[in-house]
Amino acid sequence: SQTIHQWPATLVQPVGSPLSLECTVEGTSNPNLYWYRQAAGRGLQLLFYSVGIGQISSEVPQNLSASRPQDRQFILSSKKLLLSDSGFYLCAWSRYNEQFFGPGTRLTVL
Amino acid sequence: SQQGEEDPQALSIQEGENATMNCSYKTSINNLQWYRQNSGRGLVHLILIRSNEREKHSGRLRVTLDTSKKSSSLLITASRAADTASYFCATVPAFRGDYKLSFGAGTTVTVRA
Numbered sequence: 001s002q003t004i005h006q007w008p009a010t011l012v013q014p015v016g017s018p019l020s021l022e023c024t025v026e027g028t029s030n031p032n033l034y035w036y037r038q039a040a041g042r043g044l045q046l047l048f049y050s051v052g053i054g055q056i057s058s059e060v061p062q063n064l065s066a067s068r069p070q071d072r073q074f075i076l077s078s079k080k081l082l083l084s085d086s087g088f089y090l091c092a093w094s095r096y097n098e099q100f101f102g103p104g105t106r107l108t109v110l
Numbered sequence: 111s112q113q114g115e116e117d118p119q120a121l122s123i124q125e126g127e128n129a130t131m132n133c134s135y136k137t138s139i140n141n142l143q144w145y146r147q148n149s150g151r152g153l154v155h156l157i158l159i160r161s162n163e164r165e166k167h168s169g170r171l172r173v174t175l176d177t178s179k180k181s182s183s184l185l186i187t188a189s190r191a192a193d194t195a196s197y198f199c200a201t202v203p204a205f206r207g208d209y210k211l212s213f214g215a216g217t218t219v220t221v222r223a
Contacts, residue, residue, distance in 0.1 A: 043198060046210060100155070
Protein backbone atom coordinates (compact mmCIF):
# COMPACT_ATOMS: atom_id res chain seq x y z
CA SER A 1 0.00 0.00 0.00
CA GLN A 2 1.03 3.59 -0.53
CA THR A 3 2.25 5.86 2.24
CA ILE A 4 3.17 9.51 2.22
CA HIS A 5 5.48 11.05 4.80
CA GLN A 6 6.13 14.67 5.68
CA TRP A 7 8.63 16.12 8.10
CA PRO A 8 9.00 17.90 10.31
CA ALA A 9 5.50 17.92 11.83
CA THR A 10 5.97 21.38 13.34
CA LEU A 11 8.55 24.07 12.79
CA VAL A 12 9.18 27.49 14.30
CA GLN A 13 11.59 29.62 12.33
CA PRO A 14 12.73 33.27 12.54
CA VAL A 15 12.08 35.68 9.71
CA GLY A 16 14.88 35.58 7.18
CA SER A 17 15.95 32.01 7.93
CA PRO A 18 15.96 29.25 5.28
CA LEU A 19 13.37 26.50 4.99
CA SER A 20 13.37 22.92 3.81
CA LEU A 21 10.32 20.69 4.08
CA GLU A 22 10.48 17.17 2.78
CA CYS A 23 7.84 14.85 1.45
CA THR A 24 8.35 11.24 0.39
CA VAL A 25 5.96 8.71 -1.05
CA GLU A 26 6.24 4.93 -0.73
CA GLY A 27 4.52 2.17 -2.62
CA THR A 28 3.95 3.86 -5.95
CA SER A 29 6.03 5.04 -8.86
CA ASN A 30 5.90 8.15 -11.03
CA PRO A 31 3.21 9.88 -8.95
CA ASN A 32 2.02 13.43 -9.50
CA LEU A 33 3.14 15.43 -6.46
CA TYR A 34 1.69 18.58 -4.97
CA TRP A 35 2.54 21.17 -2.31
CA TYR A 36 -0.36 23.08 -0.76
CA ARG A 37 -0.54 25.78 1.88
CA GLN A 38 -3.52 26.19 4.15
CA ALA A 39 -4.05 29.37 6.14
CA ALA A 40 -5.93 29.05 9.44
CA GLY A 41 -9.60 28.23 8.81
CA ARG A 42 -9.20 28.37 5.06
CA GLY A 43 -9.05 26.08 2.08
CA LEU A 44 -5.97 24.81 0.32
CA GLN A 45 -3.89 26.89 -2.03
CA LEU A 46 -1.87 24.90 -4.57
CA LEU A 47 1.74 26.08 -4.53
CA PHE A 48 3.60 23.60 -6.74
CA TYR A 49 2.79 20.65 -8.93
CA SER A 50 5.16 18.04 -10.37
CA VAL A 51 4.56 15.31 -12.94
CA GLY A 52 8.10 13.93 -12.87
CA ILE A 53 11.69 14.31 -11.71
CA GLY A 54 12.86 17.88 -12.23
CA GLN A 55 9.47 18.97 -13.58
CA ILE A 56 7.95 21.65 -11.37
CA SER A 57 5.04 23.97 -12.07
CA SER A 58 4.63 26.99 -9.84
CA GLU A 59 1.03 28.01 -9.34
CA VAL A 60 1.45 31.32 -7.54
CA PRO A 61 4.29 33.83 -7.35
CA GLN A 62 5.86 33.63 -3.96
CA ASN A 63 8.89 33.36 -1.75
CA LEU A 64 9.07 29.57 -2.02
CA SER A 65 10.53 27.05 -4.44
CA ALA A 66 10.17 23.32 -4.95
CA SER A 67 12.38 20.55 -6.23
CA ARG A 68 11.93 16.90 -7.09
CA PRO A 69 15.35 15.29 -7.00
CA GLN A 70 13.95 11.74 -7.01
CA ASP A 71 10.76 10.16 -8.29
CA ARG A 72 9.12 9.95 -4.88
CA GLN A 73 10.71 12.92 -3.12
CA PHE A 74 9.35 16.45 -3.17
CA ILE A 75 11.04 19.30 -1.32
CA LEU A 76 9.70 22.75 -0.49
CA SER A 77 12.32 25.42 0.17
CA SER A 78 12.89 29.05 0.88
CA LYS A 79 16.10 31.04 1.13
CA LYS A 80 14.59 33.68 3.44
CA LEU A 81 11.30 33.16 5.24
CA LEU A 82 8.70 35.91 5.55
CA LEU A 83 6.04 36.26 8.26
CA SER A 84 3.43 35.58 5.58
CA ASP A 85 4.95 32.13 4.95
CA SER A 86 3.40 30.87 8.20
CA GLY A 87 0.76 28.20 7.65
CA PHE A 88 0.00 24.54 7.36
CA TYR A 89 1.86 22.90 4.47
CA LEU A 90 0.48 19.76 2.94
CA CYS A 91 2.08 17.42 0.45
CA ALA A 92 -0.09 15.16 -1.68
CA TRP A 93 0.30 12.59 -4.42
CA SER A 94 -2.01 11.28 -7.09
CA ARG A 95 -2.12 8.93 -10.03
CA TYR A 96 -5.32 10.20 -11.57
CA ASN A 97 -8.14 12.07 -9.87
CA GLU A 98 -7.99 11.20 -6.20
CA GLN A 99 -5.28 12.84 -4.12
CA PHE A 100 -3.67 11.36 -1.02
CA PHE A 101 -2.38 13.77 1.58
CA GLY A 102 0.44 13.66 4.04
CA PRO A 103 0.01 14.63 7.70
CA GLY A 104 1.22 18.19 7.10
CA THR A 105 3.82 20.54 8.57
CA ARG A 106 2.76 23.48 10.70
CA LEU A 107 5.19 26.33 10.09
CA THR A 108 5.30 29.39 12.31
CA VAL A 109 7.54 32.25 11.25
CA LEU A 110 8.34 34.68 14.05
CA SER B 111 -7.91 30.86 -7.12
CA GLN B 112 -10.63 28.86 -5.41
CA GLN B 113 -13.11 27.20 -7.70
CA GLY B 114 -15.47 25.72 -5.12
CA GLU B 115 -17.32 27.61 -2.42
CA GLU B 116 -18.90 25.67 0.43
CA ASP B 117 -22.01 26.66 2.28
CA PRO B 118 -22.52 26.96 5.19
CA GLN B 119 -19.13 27.90 6.61
CA ALA B 120 -19.97 26.16 9.86
CA LEU B 121 -22.60 23.66 10.98
CA SER B 122 -23.42 22.35 14.45
CA ILE B 123 -25.74 19.37 14.84
CA GLN B 124 -26.76 16.79 17.40
CA GLU B 125 -25.47 13.24 17.13
CA GLY B 126 -27.87 11.19 15.04
CA GLU B 127 -29.03 14.12 12.91
CA ASN B 128 -28.19 14.55 9.26
CA ALA B 129 -25.67 17.13 8.06
CA THR B 130 -25.96 18.75 4.65
CA MET B 131 -23.44 21.05 3.06
CA ASN B 132 -23.30 22.57 -0.39
CA CYS B 133 -20.62 23.46 -2.87
CA SER B 134 -20.87 25.81 -5.82
CA TYR B 135 -18.30 26.16 -8.57
CA LYS B 136 -17.75 28.44 -11.51
CA THR B 137 -16.43 26.59 -14.55
CA SER B 138 -17.21 23.29 -16.26
CA ILE B 139 -15.76 20.31 -14.47
CA ASN B 140 -14.51 16.83 -15.20
CA ASN B 141 -15.33 15.66 -11.69
CA LEU B 142 -15.99 16.95 -8.19
CA GLN B 143 -14.55 15.44 -5.03
CA TRP B 144 -15.26 15.77 -1.33
CA TYR B 145 -12.53 15.56 1.31
CA ARG B 146 -12.57 15.54 5.10
CA GLN B 147 -9.96 17.13 7.34
CA ASN B 148 -9.75 16.47 11.04
CA SER B 149 -8.23 19.31 13.03
CA GLY B 150 -4.52 19.71 12.34
CA ARG B 151 -4.36 16.73 10.00
CA GLY B 152 -4.11 16.03 6.30
CA LEU B 153 -7.14 15.64 4.07
CA VAL B 154 -8.84 12.33 3.41
CA HIS B 155 -10.67 11.61 0.18
CA LEU B 156 -14.34 10.74 0.72
CA ILE B 157 -16.03 10.46 -2.62
CA LEU B 158 -15.70 11.45 -6.27
CA ILE B 159 -18.60 12.21 -8.60
CA ARG B 160 -18.08 12.62 -12.33
CA SER B 161 -19.72 15.29 -14.43
CA ASN B 162 -22.05 12.75 -16.04
CA GLU B 163 -23.27 11.41 -12.68
CA ARG B 164 -26.07 12.92 -10.62
CA GLU B 165 -25.87 11.04 -7.35
CA LYS B 166 -23.45 8.78 -5.55
CA HIS B 167 -23.49 6.94 -2.24
CA SER B 168 -20.75 5.67 0.02
CA GLY B 169 -21.81 4.32 3.40
CA ARG B 170 -23.52 7.18 5.26
CA LEU B 171 -22.47 9.69 2.61
CA ARG B 172 -24.64 10.84 -0.25
CA VAL B 173 -23.36 13.26 -2.88
CA THR B 174 -25.41 14.95 -5.56
CA LEU B 175 -24.23 16.95 -8.54
CA ASP B 176 -26.23 19.43 -10.59
CA THR B 177 -24.06 20.60 -13.47
CA SER B 178 -26.74 22.98 -14.73
CA LYS B 179 -26.55 24.88 -11.45
CA LYS B 180 -22.84 24.18 -10.99
CA SER B 181 -23.46 22.87 -7.51
CA SER B 182 -23.02 19.78 -5.38
CA SER B 183 -24.23 18.69 -1.98
CA LEU B 184 -22.81 16.31 0.60
CA LEU B 185 -25.20 14.65 3.03
CA ILE B 186 -23.95 12.78 6.07
CA THR B 187 -26.73 10.68 7.57
CA ALA B 188 -27.01 9.63 11.21
CA SER B 189 -24.03 11.75 12.22
CA ARG B 190 -21.57 10.65 14.87
CA ALA B 191 -19.14 12.58 17.05
CA ALA B 192 -16.33 11.19 14.87
CA ASP B 193 -17.80 13.08 11.90
CA THR B 194 -16.66 16.33 13.50
CA ALA B 195 -14.26 17.77 10.92
CA SER B 196 -13.94 20.24 8.09
CA TYR B 197 -15.30 19.16 4.73
CA PHE B 198 -13.96 20.49 1.44
CA CYS B 199 -15.17 20.18 -2.10
CA ALA B 200 -12.61 20.18 -4.87
CA THR B 201 -13.06 20.28 -8.61
CA VAL B 202 -11.05 19.09 -11.60
CA PRO B 203 -11.81 21.49 -14.46
CA ALA B 204 -12.93 20.08 -17.78
CA PHE B 205 -10.78 20.29 -20.90
CA ARG B 206 -7.49 20.17 -19.05
CA GLY B 207 -4.92 17.43 -19.24
CA ASP B 208 -3.84 17.59 -15.62
CA TYR B 209 -5.44 16.51 -12.38
CA LYS B 210 -4.96 19.68 -10.38
CA LEU B 211 -7.70 20.26 -7.84
CA SER B 212 -9.25 23.58 -6.88
CA PHE B 213 -10.46 23.57 -3.28
CA GLY B 214 -13.15 25.58 -1.58
CA ALA B 215 -12.77 27.13 1.88
CA GLY B 216 -14.61 24.28 3.57
CA THR B 217 -17.50 23.68 5.94
CA THR B 218 -16.66 23.04 9.59
CA VAL B 219 -19.03 20.46 11.06
CA THR B 220 -19.39 19.95 14.80
CA VAL B 221 -21.41 16.97 15.99
CA ARG B 222 -22.55 17.32 19.60
CA ALA B 223 -22.87 14.17 21.70
